[in-house]
Amino acid sequence: MGEQSRMTLLFISRLWRRALLLVCLLLTAPAWSADxxxxxxxxxxxxxxxxxxxxxxxxxxxxxxxxxxxxxxxxxxxxxxxxxxxxxxxxxxxxxxxxxxxxxxxxxxxxxxxxxxxxxxxxxxxxxxxDPPLDRQLRLITGILPQARRIGVLYGPDSEFLLPELRQYAAPLGLEIVPQLWDNTNDSRPLQALFRNSDVLLGLDDPQLYNPKTAKNLLLSSYAQQLPLVGPNAGFVKAGSLASTYSDQADWLAVLDRLLDHPPASWPRTLYPEHFKVVGNPQVARSLGIEQVDETNVAARLAEGEKRP
Known part of the structure; x- marks a missing residue:
């Protein structure tokens, strides 16, 4: 074989190696290189x-x-x-x-x-x-408990910052926020004091206050005082509160689908999902002598109210 043929074969061999290396690089590209x-x-x-x-x-x-x-x-x-x-x-x-x-x-x-x-x-x-938006939770209360006017709210050091916003949303609805600090969940006296001065208890999504350890005391006290607890989330409704609004996976997918159709520069800094549902606990409603929550109808009325200017 002549020198020129050997050079040609060497050149072809290098091309193949480079091509193979390129293919390997493409096949092992980082999994995070995505849109x-x-x-x-x-x-x-x-x-x-x-x-x-x-x-x-x-x-x-x-x-x-x-x-x-x-x-x-x-x-x-x-x-x-x-x-x-x-x-x-x-x-x-x-x-x-x-x-x-x-x-x-x-x-x-x-x-x-x-x-x-x-x-x-x-x-x-x-x-x-x-977490459910506070104004939506308040309007849920007016929808299922129209006689309730004094809204009892337990708060802790981490959730106190939400109180001004709650008062802002409550005023146009004719509701009064009755706040109560509960910084020691082993002490039931703040809980009992709040129940005496409230028509309904609205739970904030504060895991220091609403968790598996406090649930029994909260819910048994609620039943004993015949005082409904609304919120703080869908999981707590299953445990024994009366009702809550919530957004599930389908609702979040709808929100993402809409946002991803727009350039990121137009994304809002913060957002509550406009899609949501209502969950109620029929057993709790019966035990409190309250009409069972019509989940679909109440959700539709809340959504209609949010569409109005």
Missing amino acids: ILLTAAEDGAGVQAFAQALALQRPEDHVIFTPLNELPTPSHLPAGTRMILLDLPGLDWRLQDTQGPPTLVLRISRLQANQRLGKNLPAKISLLWS
Whole structure:
């Protein structure tokens, strides 16, 4: 074989190696190089189901889920990525870098955001609230308990910041907010004092006050005083409160679908989902001598009220 033939074969061999290397690089590209990237610290069945549902809903987009521990720092993600964070560790990771991509944060409550951010919301981050909006909860009360006027509200050091907003929403509805600090959940005296001065108790989504350890005392006291508890969330209704508004996975997917149809620059800084449902506890209604909540009808009336200017 001549020198020229050997050179030609060597050149072809190098081309093949380079081509093979390029293919390998493409096949092993980082899993986070996506248009829409969902992440969470825990890679559970619920998270996977949500990611798959969003991907089915948006077949034109490249939607993937990558566990948080497999991601680089936010600023090293592709510039065109749109992030969706599904838990609080994801938000903590995103906050480490001001240069990260536009980000939607799900499953975060007003209280959790206040603890982490105060009033300083970083740029390019939008918070989609997980707790029921206070005005919607108050209007739920007027819809199912029209005679109630004094709204008892237990609060703690972490949830006190919500009281001015509650009063603002209550005034046009002719409701009076009766606040009661409960900084020691082992002491039932504040609870009893509040029950004596209220027509209904509205639960704030404060896990220091409403949790498995306090549920028995709260609910038994509510039954003993024949005083309904509304909220703080759908889970507590199952435990024994009367009713609450809530948004489920389908509602959140509808919100995301609408937002993702628009450029990130137009995303709101904070948002409650406009889609929601009502859940009631028939057994609790019977035990309190209250008419059972018509979940579908009440939700429709609340939604209609929110559409009006």
